Amino acid sequence: MKYFGTVKSFDAIKGLGEIKPETGGDMLGFERSAFSWENDSVPTVGQRLSYDVGTSKESRPCALNLATI
Template sequence: MANFGKITTFDVAKGAGMIQPEKGGNPLRFERSALKWDRSDDPSADQRLTYDDGKDANGNACAVNVQPT
């Protein structure tokens, strides 16, 4: 089930950022590799997205399948 949120930060050099879920809770980290659109167009702060809940390599919560709304 897709969730909605807004990007709070995105560091182009690191290729990672944070999404604040609309349903509340802690911000989720996401990586450029989680983006499901033309990656030449980097996300920007306050951009609304859909995403799925996932886990990173360390077992921490993160956003995956990130797409613009």
């Protein structure tokens, strides 16, 4: 199932960010490896993306398969 949200932060050096789900709830973390586009293009704060929900290495919910809309 695809979800939609807005990028709240992204640290290009660390390759980590957070996305705020449109349906509410806690922000989800994501890694650069979750992008479904060229890795040299980074998301911008306020950008709306679609994503899937998965589990991080730390067993926390995270955003995967991030895609531009």
